[in-house]
Amino acid sequence: MTSTTAQSVAILGGGPAGLTTAYQLTRHGYRVTIIDRHPIPGGALTGDHPHDGPEPFTVLGCHHATQALLRSLHGDPEQLELIDIPLEFRLHDSSLIRYPRAWFPAPLHTWVNLLRFAGLPWNERWRLASWLERLWEGDEGLPADLEQRTADEWLTSIGQGAKTRQMVWNPLARWLTGNDLSTMSADAFVTSMRPSFLSARLDSRISVSQGSLQTCLVQPIAETLTEVGATIIGNTEAAQLRYERDHISGVLLRDGSLLQADWYIAALPPQQLTPLLPERWLTRYAYFQQLAELRSVDSTILHVQAEQPCATPRLVLLGGTAFHSVLATAATPDRTGFSLITTDSQFVQARPDSNLETLIPDLLRSMGLLRLGSAIASSHRRTIPNAILSLSPGTKLHRPIQRSPIANLLVAGAWTDTGWPPNLESAIVSGNRCADALALR
Numbered sequence: 001m002t003s004t005t006a007q008s009v010a011i012l013g014g015g016p017a018g019l020t021t022a023y024q025l026t027r028h029g030y031r032v033t034i035i036d037r038h039p040i041p042g043g044a045l046t047g048d049h050p051h052d053g054p055e056p057f058t059v060l061g062c063h064h065a066t067q068a069l070l071r072s073l074h075g076d077p078e079q080l081e082l083i084d085i086p087l088e089f090r091l092h093d094s095s096l097i098r099y100p101r102a103w104f105p106a107p108l109h110t111w112v113n114l115l116r117f118a119g120l121p122w123n124e125r126w127r128l129a130s131w132l133e134r135l136w137e138g139d140e141g142l143p144a145d146l147e148q149r150t151a152d153e154w155l156t157s158i159g160q161g162a163k164t165r166q167m168v169w170n171p172l173a174r175w176l177t178g179n180d181l182s183t184m185s186a187d188a189f190v191t192s193m194r195p196s197f198l199s200a201r202l203d204s205r206i207s208v209s210q211g212s213l214q215t216c217l218v219q220p221i222a223e224t225l226t227e228v229g230a231t232i233i234g235n236t237e238a239a240q241l242r243y244e245r246d247h248i249s250g251v252l253l254r255d256g257s258l259l260q261a262d263w264y265i266a267a268l269p270p271q272q273l274t275p276l277l278p279e280r281w282l283t284r285y286a287y288f289q290q291l292a293e294l295r296s297v298d299s300t301i302l303h304v305q306a307e308q309p310c311a312t313p314r315l316v317l318l319g320g321t322a323f324h325s326v327l328a329t330a331a332t333p334d335r336t337g338f339s340l341i342t343t344d345s346q347f348v349q350a351r352p353d354s355n356l357e358t359l360i361p362d363l364l365r366s367m368g369l370l371r372l373g374s375a376i377a378s379s380h381r382r383t384i385p386n387a388i389l390s391l392s393p394g395t396k397l398h399r400p401i402q403r404s405p406i407a408n409l410l411v412a413g414a415w416t417d418t419g420w421p422p423n424l425e426s427a428i429v430s431g432n433r434c435a436d437a438l439a440l441r
């Protein structure tokens with residue numbers, strides 16, 4: 001391992017990826033400076049609007065890097081207030097159905113759960129279970145062209161009907177990846193399903209935080225970083241990467257000053273990274289050219305608070321509506337907070353807020369999540385531009401690894417090539433990999 005006594009690192013972007021990199025690097029003795037264009041760090045999941053309030057987040061059992069980071073930040077797991085919740089689907093007739101969780105050893109539990117899941121018609125369930133069995137037995141392999149096909153087309157080819165795709169597989173894909181079945185690649189679909197549905201039983205758990213990402217992850221990391229002398233600077237935007245030969249010599253900030261370090265970590269979304277790159281690198285390196293091929297979509301999160309207590313949190317996936325999921329948690333002892341997410345920009349533009357105010361309570365009431373007499377106390381929506389990486393066919397090849405062709409530049413972010421869909425786990429894995437790449441040189 002290299003001595004790090006004089007080594008400094010500048011991290012551009014204080015979202016989960018940048019914060020994780022900083023946290024791990026300071027443990028190896030690096031001197032770290034993080035800049036973020038927003039006043040407080042935290043990235044996409046932490047609102048900066050006064051009405052944003054705490055946004056609950058979900059962690060899956062298979063998100064091992066996220067859980068390890070949370071454990072390292074909170075010695076006592078009780079402090080985390082993570083509550084296990086079942087996965088529910090709303091079917092065509094508005095009835096809610098739970099995905100079963102059988103306590104059998106892997107892979108038997110997958111098979112038993114699938115056969116017991118009444119969200120799929122019996123013939124489609126049986127077809128899928130037989131296909132899985134052939135896969136496990138090695139009689140059949142996954143097709144080699146999954147990255148070139150859409151998930152919708154592939155699911156049709158293995159016998160999943162239109163209704164099932166609309167009410168089960170599409171909301172599941174949108175919840176796990178933010179992407180629609182009709183636009184995402186079949187490979188991205190399989191890759192996002194496998195860790196939670198086709199592996200160890202505990203990996204299929206879904207937990208929701210009582211606290212927000214800000215209180216569970218961002219603040220504890222920021223406090224640890226401050227204690228060890230790292231610098232976090234808000235309201236500071238990177239404008240350009242300066243270079244000498246094939247090394248970065250500094251980051252020009254929007255205020256005209258220059259930030260210099262031995263190492264640079266770009267923990268920004270691809271749309272914000274590309275404009276910072278020198279023209280020469282964009283023409284010379286395929287690594288950077290490929291960033292321009294990546295596409296992202298906006299995500300809108302709607303928060304509604306109702307005057308009714310929430311005894312147990314609920315997560316319902318919705319087909320056939322613009323919102324793919326609704327998460328109900330206790331906002332206060334007397335109020336339930338509902339978070340609904342959509343990536344359908346046409347829907348959000350077409351509906352003025354007043355329309356949403358009647359539409360959402362009706363939707364919540366139709367599922368029995370909102371009681372008839374319960375009043376809506378507040379509602380607020382927030383659109384996060386380019387929040388979700390589009391996983392369309394061919395995208396896999398364009399997601400970059402952490403090491404760039406520039407010796408002192410590494411790239412982190414949920415959108416990089418981590419093997420995960422663009423979620424918190426992916427951001428944290430990318431941060432860990434950046435830190436390992438420096439610390440284990």
Ligand SMILES: Cc1cc2nc3c(=O)[nH]c(=O)nc-3n(C[C@H](O)[C@H](O)[C@H](O)COP(=O)(O)OP(=O)(O)OC[C@H]3O[C@@H](n4cnc5c(N)ncnc54)[C@H](O)[C@@H]3O)c2cc1C
Nearest residue numbers: 013015016017037043044057058238272413414423424427
């Ligand atoms: C509505 C919504 C709900 C979600 N819920 C969940 C969930 O429950 N569970 C889960 O696992 N994942 C969830 N995700 C996904 C998760 O939030 C993201 O994957 C994660 O935030 C990505 O982290 P990141 O650090 O890669 O990027 P970001 O969070 O986008 O952070 C990038 C940071 O860079 C900063 N920045 C950008 N440009 C510049 C610049 N030029 N100079 C300085 N700073 C700059 C930004 O201000 C930002 O803070 C959700 C996402 C959305 C949109």
